Amino acid sequence: xxxxxxxxxxxxxxxxxxxxxxxxxxxxxxxxxxxxxxxxxxxxxxxxxxxxxxxxxxxxxxxxxxxxxxxxxxxxxxxxxxxxxxxxxxxxxxxxxxxxxxxxxxxxxxxxxxxxxxxxxxxxxxxxxxxxxxxxxxxxxxxxxxxxxxxxxxxxxxxxxxxxxxxxxxxxxxxxxxxxxxxxxxxxxxxxxxxxxxxxxxxxxxxxxxxxxxxxxxxxxxxxxxxxxxxxxxxxxxxxxxxxxxxxxxxxxxxxxxxxxxxxxxxxxxxxxxxxxxxxxxxxxxxxxxxxxxxxxxxxxxxxxxxxx
Ligand code: PMP
Numbered sequence: 001x002x003x004x005x006x007x008x009x010x011x012x013x014x015x016x017x018x019x020x021x022x023x024x025x026x027x028x029x030x031x032x033x034x035x036x037x038x039x040x041x042x043x044x045x046x047x048x049x050x051x052x053x054x055x056x057x058x059x060x061x062x063x064x065x066x067x068x069x070x071x072x073x074x075x076x077x078x079x080x081x082x083x084x085x086x087x088x089x090x091x092x093x094x095x096x097x098x099x100x101x102x103x104x105x106x107x108x109x110x111x112x113x114x115x116x117x118x119x120x121x122x123x124x125x126x127x128x129x130x131x132x133x134x135x136x137x138x139x140x141x142x143x144x145x146x147x148x149x150x151x152x153x154x155x156x157x158x159x160x161x162x163x164x165x166x167x168x169x170x171x172x173x174x175x176x177x178x179x180x181x182x183x184x185x186x187x188x189x190x191x192x193x194x195x196x197x198x199x200x201x202x203x204x205x206x207x208x209x210x211x212x213x214x215x216x217x218x219x220x221x222x223x224x225x226x227x228x229x230x231x232x233x234x235x236x237x238x239x240x241x242x243x244x245x246x247x248x249x250x251x252x253x254x255x256x257x258x259x260x261x262x263x264x265x266x267x268x269x270x271x272x273x274x275x276x277x278x279x280x281x282x283x284x285x286x287x288x289x290x291x292x293x294x295x296x297x298x299x300x301x302x303x304x305x306x307x308x309x
Contacts, residue, residue: 003125006090010082010122013074015089021121028104028116033163035103036064039197039259041127042087042308043095045296050305051087051098052259052294054080056222058100064159065102072102073118080306086122087308097127097260103162130197130260131181136287139267139279140181140256142195144245145171149185149193149217157217168196182256184248184269187217192243194218198258200243200266201227202251203275203282207237215242223257223290226304230289233300236282245270253280255287262294263287 009021029035038061042051058079065072074082083098090096101123104116129136147170150157155164167185175183175196184200187193192211194200199221201210208231213220228238248254254266254274263286265279279287293301 001127001130006092006096006123006125008086008089010086010120012119012121013082015085021123023103023119024106026109027106027119028108028113029162031109032104032111032113033161033166034068034070034113035101035162036061036068036070036160037099037101037162038160040083040098040100041095041259041262041294042092042098042124043294043296044093045305045307047296047307049087049093049095049308050296051084051308052306053222053226053304054083054306056225057259058083060160060220060222061100061102064161067156067159068161069114070102070104070118072120074120079120079122083122084306084308086124090124092124092126094126096124098122098124101162127260129262130258131264135181135264136262137279139265139274139277141268141271142182142184142256142266143175143178143180144270145174145183145185147171147174147183147185149187151188152214152217158214158220160219172196184245186245187215190244191216192245192248194221195256195258195261198256198261198264199224200248200256201254202243202247203253203255203280204247204251206282207239208282208286209239209241209243209247211243212240221257223259223262226293227257227263227286227290230293230301231286234285234289236286248274251275253283255279255283263290
């Protein structure tokens, strides 16, 4: 998925031309991976482009930085404004993906990150469906990874931290090379954690079940939370319960959730067809509700939209 450049990237308070948004090769985060980031989407709505759950994403960014003891030199409000500004100044009328990044810059080396300068960038580009249109319609095949998800006492899985994504990339490559679309990772105790950049749900007897994120070493997903709210409002039961891999094989339906992947049905797990092999009724209903929500079509969820203009 090559990046389609837009015009401006916000760097430490300045709007810089896309081609000039560069950092020094000796920037601290490049070497040791201490940095935090967010992935946010903005969608076209009848009132213009709106960023979905912007404040929640920025709060998670600052919480991630807090865990890593990185002092972000901007307030939550300033970062919200800056992110909206980036969506506004770039030509992204059809919606976009936004990527705020807090990184440790140039000037210090060594494993103590505390003296390193803290820099912030916010970029945006149009990003279509992450796993493909076909994936949204027909579902993806996933493989249980041979890589375990991080133990939360080895690295803080509650933080969306740059270096931790080596784990996700290893699992992704393994899955793709083996002919699957996505990987599901187990936690060190063997229970289901999450996918490489998505949370996972199963449907069992009409209820949604997802692993408890803190126990499972998974990120507290904002899409996961959105789906839970939408489901409960529809009277669908939602439970946080530990799952093992055979729970995925035997589920009535399964899907994954993430800002990039949105709500993508799971067709098969480790070559076992899930349910009928086509997106099931609950998955389809939740997917419709999710897209209607992010596109501002449902009045009761409009507080989640941050209009850019
Ligand atoms: N888990 C991981 C590891 C992720 O990278 C993401 C994407 N941020 C998610 C889950 C889903 O989180 P969200 O719904 O907030 O995008």
